[in-house]
Amino acid sequence: MGRYLGRKAVLYALTFFVAVTVNWMIPRFMPGDPVQSMLGRASVSDPQARAAMEDHYARLFGLDVPLWKQYLGFWGSLFQGDLGTSVWLFPTPVTEVLLDAVPYSLVLLLPAILLSWVAGNRFGAFAARSRWLDNTALPLSYLLTATPYMWLGVLLAWGLGVVAGWFPATGAYSFALTPAFTWAFLSDAFAHWVLPFLSLFLVAFGGWAIGMRNLIIYELEADYSAYLRALGAPRRLVRRYAFRNAMLPQITGLALQLGTIVAGSLLTEVVFAYPGLGSLILEALNNRDFFLLQGAFLFIVIGVLIANLVVDVLYVVVDPRTRIQMQGGA
Amino acid sequence: MLTLDRVSKVYRVGTFGTQPLNAVRDVSLTVPPGVVVSLIGESGSGKSTIGRMVLRLTPVTSGAIAFDGRDVAGLSGHRARKGYYRHVQGVFQDPFSSFNPIFPVDRVFDMLRGAYFPGLSDTEWRASVRRGTERVGLDPGQVLGRYPHQLSGGQLQRLLIARALTLDIRLLVADEIISMLDASTRIDVLNLLGDLRAEGLGILFVTHDLALGTYVSDTTVILRRGAVAEMGPTRQVYASPRHPYTRGLLASVPRMHRTWADADAELDSAAGPCPVHSGPGTAGPVEVGPDHFVGCFSDDACPE
Amino acid sequence: MSLDTAAASGEGQGPSGRRGRDDLRFALRNPKLLAGGTVLAVLLLTGLVGPAFTGGAPNAYVGPQYAPPSGDHWFGTTSFGQDVFTQFVHGLRATFTVGALGGGIAWVLGMAVGFLGGYRGGLLDEFLNMLTNIVLVLPAMVVLIIAAAYLEARGLLVQSLFIGLTTWPWAARAIRAQTFTLAGREFVDLARLSGRRPWRIILREVAPNMYSYLVMSFILLFGGAVLIAAGLDFIGLGPTEGVSLGLMMHHSVAWGALHLGTWWWFVPPGVGITAVVGSLYIANVGLDEVFNPRLREL
Amino acid sequence: MTVEVSELRVHYRTLRGSVQALDGASLEVGDGEVMGVVGESGCGKSTLGKSLIRMDGRMRHVGGSVRLGGEELPIADDRAMQRFRYHEVSLIPQYAMSAMNPTRRIGRMIRELLESRGVRYAEVRRELERRLELVGLGADVLKRFPIELSGGMKQRVVLVLSTLRDPSLLIADEATSALDVANQRAVAEALVQFRDRGFIGSMLFITHDLALVAQLADTVTVMYAGRSAESAPTSELLRRPRHPYTRMLLSAVPEVGTTIDESRQEGIPGSPPALLDPPSGCRFKDRCPLAFEQCATRPPFIEVASGHRVACWKAE
């Protein structure tokens, strides 16, 4: 087990290294100058005054030293948890900007990922029960997964938000409120959360349902199921076993899909103007804030890596096969 | 013709290949022309590994395999290898998976044509394929052009032998070629091997079935955990097995006309001490009779 | 879409069964394959020949602004007076292009890495596997956002290339696993004994045996590429010129279609994407059922 | 309890028509008897085994009946069969390696299975452990996962689990084929021992290994292309086979120690008929050296000596 996780850890460390390097490289080898874009918004019209400011900020962001120094410095400060200063939200440190946004994303993502996973799996297992269900539920699930996150978001915002007016279609909570542990605030925040959550949830839900449906059919055909049935075990038990075993690949699937769902949440946040990482990335893009962009990217990568690691560990715990193989047994 | 000299194979398994797995240990044997050598042993004893090393499908870790005195491992380059395969061919356990399921069976022949008979005209080639097919007792009209699933396992195995015979092979590695076949077809394939042997073909016959091992072979090699437990002329090994492992195997083989209990009683009488440790104390198998070698009893019956 | 499922279900290809003919027979009887295939064909045809019929540039102002669907403008017009149907038809074409190119590039890469790793094994495999895993864990979309953001000229080709470069890993992984089992099959050994060169063996012996699987990977990659491209387009990182369904959504939302109730502007592109990807997926299940005897009778 | 299978016909539905996998199989197993069922691959042995306990979705009961201790088994009725499964009729499958849920500890799986069949685990726990001990396994296997056991151990666990309810009929389909000779012997002997101790009533031991049957079966039924060809007490069958198929089959199996040079044995020419559209009459006639006109009609499966039945016009 230790060795297995050790191997995974090496893999993740390498991934992290690659991610950081790519992340550092992209903005530096592509056109666009963050300082220019920052000053672009300052209404400083005098060329000389502007030139002086450019110098100042280039020095401040450390863009005036050779690339290799920038790269090493990048790693150095990274280990000190310093992701630099946001250009767009100057002078806020990137870490701070991200930490402000991350809770929103998490509040959206965690329930969406977990609930869609649980519900999708249940539904998929349920759909595999009969031909009729299968033939109706399955295409529906496929359509759901085929739906672009943002479009579903747009439809929901329009249908349930603008037309029906049941839920607010933008923001995380009413502007009339200040965050507090009050009923008014929580219910308001919840109402704002429903639509973005729903659009994430539905798309992911479809995917899990399909995955589970296919896996459970596979499991129901497995030898152990046949044996149980031959010994007269009731459907319930057979299904329960099949479900449990089909969950295992779905756990790995969860790790694999994390990236996609995270990306989906970025789009959803944009649609609903939900103030999470997605909106932040979009703004960072528009403002050429490459420090923030790098930070956000790293945040996501680290998040995904950690989640993967958690899933890996979880997998080892729930699947005796991996655990025993790793102990060198059998 | 083929000699294995203290051949060992270590697979690297586990993370980053850190764990060694000794699949074959210090195996030495020879396969002269016109002789069938059976390699017998339980699952995982390294039989197939030896076969694959001879066929150059797996590299040797240590020791030497020589064919006609030329080191087989030293054959480098596509040409040299092709030359080797002209004389040495293999047939494997699963006839169904030996054929690419989506092509007609002729494909196994056609693959050879490209590499070995580029000059042959279509008619010449077809004739030679037909000849090969007939030689293994098949009706070419019935089998050629068909898909693997349309033929029986016995037919397929024979086709594979026919394929090997298209080349001028002198050594055939037959890896469990009968274990997936029905009792009635097995015997046909075995008979075919016997006929080929009579024509001077050397055969390395890999099996786990003792009964079938005796039927065609001249020399029997009993493998255990990658090492030779007992090796000798077939008749002698069966008549007076010296290694406890061989005896155990023989006692467990179900026989039509003798019960297990009877076999136990019969074999118990021939027990003796480990010849390796009671004798000269060398590492390798010890000769206990003419051409009859016995390895260390290891673990169970021997201190080592 | 769970990729593992595909991997799990793809493996059940025994040597048994009367492949080719049987497959066709099942294919023609499979409602999912038929339905998916038909929708796809209609959309493809629309994308292919549609632009010739609608005439005119997709971004030209041809009608009144904000006109709801009518006989003149089947899908209505945008706030600029562009014909939504014309845009839709051109967008479909772009969507298919991105899918085919992006999916295709990823497919080729996935095959190259998968075949090579699965067949050769050893250190090369370890390395490729590592590479695959690295790219696999990186969230493709986010990488793409970052990369696209800094691209000077963004066109369909570049977009497809980038998508292809980031989405191949799971296909590589699955193909590698398949290749690995197939390479252990005896007919591959036999091909080696017949003096064949590795690449020939891969292409002529191994690959044909997973054709159904390869087709399905392509379908999934195609769908994935379409969705990713739509996502990029939507946040304004799409091609800087031309139309695509994602860009249509982007424009419609940016120009307040949601609020102004011009649903005909943002509904068709989404329906288009969902229909393309959905029908692909559904056809894919159909294919799966056809190729995979285990699922046939369920 | 005795088992009587008479003229059982079970077909597989396929796209190309029905495969007549079992088309008139008959056999009788006395109480406490082990019957070996042998025959070439594809002759319907497994189909017979499955029919007696659980038919899968593609199988169709076309005719014939199965009686267990005089009572008719409702083999075509999945629901009605439920009562008999495990308690009366049980199975050791060929796939013992994968017969247990890989993600459950064995003990827990057994408990859940038993409780789902209305048996209190606690009540049988001791017996379970005792029987495990009989086959040479400690009670600690219950705490393990299947993957932690070797093939032979798994086969033995399945053996114990399948027979825990003391079934009147046990179907062992290729139960030892995947094992090496030493393990094969151990499991086979355990089966006989269980029968001797009365844990199992009758047993159908399905295999293609005639020699193995010779070791443990009381009677043997030889099947050919979905039908019973010959049925007799083991020693009788080995010594005096009446059906030409049986004879040829026996002569195709070399004894340990015989070599090709001493006595060359021959196989059965040709191959079994396709069951999708089998020939009428005796199904062996195309390969039979004795075939004559009458073989165009199906020979009855009749008793030619005490307990010895043959389906051949030429058998006296």
Place this chain on the structure above:
Amino acid sequence: GGYPRAQTLYTSGTQWGPPSTWNPLAKSQYATGTVGYVYEPLFLYDPMKDEYRPWLAEEGEWTGEDTYSLTLRDGIEWSDGEAFTAEDVAYTVELGQIDAVPYSNLWDWLEGVEVVDERELEFTFSEPRRQEWANWLYNEAIVPEHVWSERSDGEVVDSPNEDPVGTGPYAYESHGQDRMVWAKRDGWWATEQLDLEVKPEYIVDIVNSTNDAALTMLTQGEIDLSNNFLPGIDRTLESSPEITSYYDEPPYMLSANTTWLVPNTEREPMDDPEFRRALAHAVDPQAIADGPYGGIVAPADPTGLLPAWEQYIDQDLVEDQGFSHAPEEARSILEDAGYSENADGMFTTPDGDPIALELIVPSGWTDWMEAADIVAESAAEAGIDLTVEFPDDAALQDARATGDFDLLFNNERQISNTPWTYYDYMFRLPVQEQQTTVNFGRYENEEAWELTEELARVDVEDTERTAELTSRLQEIHFEEMPIIPLWYNGLWSQVNESVWTNWPSDASGTPHWFPTTWRNYNQMGAVLTLTEIEPVSG
């Protein structure tokens, strides 16, 4: 706690990211209202009336050719209770000595500042750029010396100044990812001295996510004042009575800046004034205003001078030399200048080289992208081959700075107190390797630049001289056409009157301030809007 709806003003359209700094010197970043609500300038400039309104200052006066004296109001206190004095003003001016301070160029022509007494200062200039000085006086906010002097030079510019201490009517209340909240402060000097009172207890400025979201919120009454560019707003304005804008008919909005078509005058054939003039006649701003903008912008005057500078537009000149959409005219100009049509009806240069121009517009700027297409179409009509490219914004900025382009759109100059800013943009010399803020077309004309420089020195009161100079500049503009004015971008401003009424409009009886929260507009009186609006339920 919450903000009672009836006492809270919700605004949006300025803040494009979470508030991150309250430093008035961080001109591109500071939270909406930092200048105006908290920090205040010495004067306000009212472009509607072209009038300076003494604000922190009581009065200012040129006492000599090179000296200016300033008197401050009495009795103003900083929000921390310290008195506001001449030291603070002097300190703020001195900050310009730091390079990174946006107005560091002030010291190129300012010689010194001297505190005469608590309320009096004296400025001496090395070059009396009076228009530019006036510009400074109302644009820059005064910061408290007692707080700021503790900061290092770097901190002065880069500190987020989290706890802003100002003289204005509001104080920092809170901020979040998506909002900035200001709370009304007791003791604002103007209440006592000018009888002005800001009405909202709270101002919640909403961080824009998308214009789309803003539109939704505006129509749902969640935003009172939206300064977002809302495409399609014309339809909403027509259909929803509670949503209003400054004018109740097209173009609905006041004008804030001019969008120009900027030709690169270093490239052929744009180096030819005749060609540029032909181009000017070819384009069709009306089609742009009607098309992508749906009428919410107006085509620009040929001079490009904003309506606020109307008095300086030389109407006779425009009559005489101005241009309008006239493809035929464009063709004849080209023909006269020696250009000739090829077989496709497209013009080639007098040398016979084909002309193929590329107009670049940032990708994603949809309205501009649409407008560019229209420009291309109308150019084609006049026989000029012009294609449109949509590079990424950053790439475009690079190209623009280095002069690596044919044509582009630009609107860098906002409304101000003087057309000098406008001509400074058009004619600024010398042309440098990198042109980052002005004269992207790299047009060189010594005479025009000298005139511009002279304009900078004219006293703002001296409208006659200003008009004279601008008239001459307009003439050069028409002759040379270094930039081609297209349309006026609106001062995007739309309000939902369901909570607050009495918003500025052109109707009589309503206030005439700029209804906007944009940066630098508070200094132009926008802040006074807050003193005029009235709660509906109150």
